[in-house]
Amino acid sequence: MENKNESKKIIRLDFTGCKTWWDYHERIRLAFDFPEWYGKNWDAFWDLLRTCYDVGKVEITGEHTLKKEFNEYIKMTHEILDDNIIHQSELGEKFEYEVID
DSSP states (O other): OOOTTTTSEEEEEEOTTOOSHHHHHHHHHHHHTOOTTOOSSHHHHHHHHTTOTTEEEEEEEOGGGSOGGGHHHHHHHHHHHHHHHHHHHHTTOOOEEEEOO
């Protein structure tokens, strides 16, 4: 019997060299294959993330390359991913993320 969590995608989210808030959200959009109309804000990220049932893990790289002005963005990204762990667990699904730096 196939484990449904084994067939889920791993998203690689790379923030290396990111210079602007727009670029930060554009990297999120591209990594998750969100549509062009992705609103590039936290509500839009949460709304689309919680519908990504085929994603099992997010691997984040490049956080250490960001200027201190991005600290709040990094914090919010982690909070939303933490919330999605809970959300997916309530649905009987597994979701995780890891910062690889």
